[in-house]
Amino acid sequence: MEKKERLDKVVSNMGFGTRSQVKKYIRKGMVTVNGEVELNNSLRLDPYKNKIFFNGQDVNYREHIYLLMNKPQGFVSSTEDPSSRTVIEILEYEHQIFDPFPVGRLDKDTEGLLLISNDGKLAHELLSPKNRVDKVYFAEVLGKVEKEHIDVFKKGVTLDDGYKTLPADLEIIESGTVSKINLTIHEGKFHQVKRMFESIGMEVIYLQRTRMGPLELEGYLEPGEYRELSEDEIEMLKSF
Ligand code: URA
DSSP, rough: OOOOOEEEHHIIIIIIIIIIHHHHHHHHOEEETTTTTTTTTTEEOOOTTSSSETTTEEEOOOOOEEEEEEOOOTTEESSSSSSSSEEEGGGGGEEEEEEEEOOSSOOTTOOEEEESEEEEEEEEHHGGGGGOOOOEEEEEBBBBOOTTHHHHHHHOOOOOTTOOOOOEEEEEESSSSEEEEEEEESOOOOOHHHHHTTTTTTTEEEEEEETTTTEOOTTTTTTTTTEEHHHHHHHHHHHH
């Protein structure tokens, strides 16, 4: 379906200035459409089908953005917070202008894979409990995680508020005074991984999300770094 938008709105929405600034820029001849200077700021066009440049720079119009971040510790997964830095503050201006939000939450002291987007429909699909999207966490746990715990988590454990968790897959990487594990869960209750270990008398001392549905945390993304998803990854996510 053809989607027509005003030229000044398209250029402004992509962060090149306020609507009134962009109107002036257009009148000055700073915007080209398909290689020709366009002076009419109220021109209606399909921004996906026309090549729009501002001052020689590709306007690269898109309605939604999808960012994969390796969330660092010390940042909260929300758009605003009165006392803490938020993951949104990490983003470049060119991404902040899309008004993105974190798709789901990681605790302030949890690291790892966080999807940040402004696509409410996709966020709803990924977070809806009925879709049971897998989430994989790596954790360091105080105490000896034993083989028996694999069965305990498989059957589901009862959290401090009486909620019985869905079956979860526990993989023991190292068992000792501090154990290293991977845990796959299919739901997202508040502090779920920490509370699951609390229910067996153990404390999570480090937590990192390594996977969410088809998205994996890649080694080259340092905590605090992020990248845009490719078209293929977005498609995969939508059809997941
Ligand atoms: N479970 C937790 O306990 N914390 C997180 O941040 C994510 C899952």
